Amino acid sequence: MPGPVRLVVCINARAGAGRRSCIGSGSLDQIDRIDDMISGAGLDIPILRRECPGRCEQGPTRRIAPGGPFFTETDATGLKLIVAGPKQFIDRRNGTDA
Numbered sequence: 243m244p245g246p247v248r249l250v251v252c253i254n255a256r257a258g259a260g261r262r263s264c265i266g267s268g269s270l271d272q273i274d275r276i277d278d279m280i281s282g283a284g285l286d287i288p289i290l291r292r293e294c295p296g297r298c299e300q301g302p303t304r305r306i307a308p309g310g311p312f313f314t315e316t317d318a319t320g321l322k323l324i325v326a327g328p329k330q331f332i333d334r335r336n337g338t339d340a
C-alpha cells in the first residue's frame with residue numbers, strides 16, 4: 243500500500259550568480275496560497291518543504307508524492323492544476339477516477 247499523498251514543494255536556494263532556484267522563482271511565496279486552495283477544495287493534503295529534486299531551471303518545482311507528477315506553474319490557472327493534481331492522483335491510485 244503506497245503512503246499518504248502529499249504535495250512536496252522545493253524551497254531550495256542555489257548559490258551563485260545566475261543560477262536559477264525555486265526560492266528565487268517564488269516557491270515560498272506561493273505555499274500559503276496553495277495550502278489555502280487545497281483546504282478550500284476540501285482536501286487534506288499536507289505540504290512538505292524539501293530541497294531540490296533537480297529541476298531547478300523549471301522551478302518553482304512541486305511534486306505530488308509518492309511518485310506523482312511534477313508541477314512548475316506559477317499563474318492562477320497553473321495553481322488550480324496543482325490543487326486538482328492530488329485529488330486526480332488519489333482517484334487514479336484508488337481506481338475511482340471516472
Ligand code: FES
Binds near residue numbers: 262263293298
Ligand atoms: S532548486 Fe528547486 S528543483 Fe532545484
